Amino acid sequence: MEINNPGRLPIGVTPANILHTTVRRNDKLAKVFYDLKLMEREGSGYDKIYETLLSNGKQPPETKEGEDSVKVIVRKKIIRAEIILFLNRINTEYPLNQKEIICLSLIAQYNSLSALELAKLLGLTVQGSIRNWLGRLPEYNLIKTHGKTKGTEYFVNPKILQKTKFRGKTTLKGIENHRLQELIYKDLSTYPNSSINDIHERIGKEITLRKVKTLIDHMRVSDEVQSTGLGRWTRYSIIDTTING
Known part of the structure; x- marks a missing residue:
């Protein structure tokens, strides 16, 4: 319409x-x-x-x-029908206001959202104002976070999903950093000399490119990954620790 x-x-x-x-x-x-x-x-x-x-x-x-x-x-297509039952059950137990319902619905629909993604969807320019929209969701333990500042990720508490029998799709979007780092390491072990876009494509585009890049930079500092080239021609590989014995 x-x-x-x-x-x-x-x-x-x-x-x-x-x-x-x-x-x-x-x-x-x-x-x-x-x-x-x-x-x-x-x-x-x-x-x-x-x-x-x-x-x-x-x-x-x-x-x-x-x-x-x-x-x-206004589009009539239902993106995720399971959200309807999920929010109905949540609303019977928690007195959520309009902003809290909007935030919870968005995070549930996307599985997880970074602070930047959530701010963009809400049209917010000041990141700190996200807290005003989240309201009591963290206090009610409905929303969990990991990461800091711009790297903060918001996701629905898994225990709440289990309690409400929310049947959402399993994605890598909310994967913890150490697990994602292991995934990147395994990917580069199989496909050395890869660009950041190639790595991102293989491990899952639901994970933000910024998050993948941040972890690869961290792995370079810790001498796990090396790079060649500059800019868009940068290629990454695992550092072979067996060369020197």
Whole structure:
């Protein structure tokens, strides 16, 4: 379904930040509708669309701004049907607010998300504001993390998944660093002189390229991996420790 509205977005609102930026185009009309209980004065309708779609295992709405109009695309396809039952069970046990439901739905839909990925999906420019959106999810032990700062990964607590019988797909996206490092080592042992893109392609593209690159750099510092070439022509191989005895 496509919804077209004449006129551009209000000043300060863009398709990227529309989820958390509220600007009333007509303050007097908004007050009339609020008094008639037809809308919330602050205008949380777009947030409600996000919450409803994600809670039903669908994609978030897509907003496109043209020269003199705004189009919102709502897709009916269910990406992950198991999320519907999962969130229904969660909502019966935990008093989650709208932001928490949106965050939990996104993380469950993607299996895990890095801090940068989550910030981008929420249209956030300040990483610290992610905590405001996560709210009590870490406190309720619904969300777990590993890594620090920009490398932080968010994923649903496996015990919660088991408890709610969430039947999601198993991916490598939330793999721990030491296990990913072993995977990289095994891959380079089999395919020496490989580019970063080749390594990324083989071990699983669901893992972020940035994470793979960070671990390879760490392995270079610890003298496990060596590199040749520069830039896009850089190739990586395991250092043969048997040469010197």
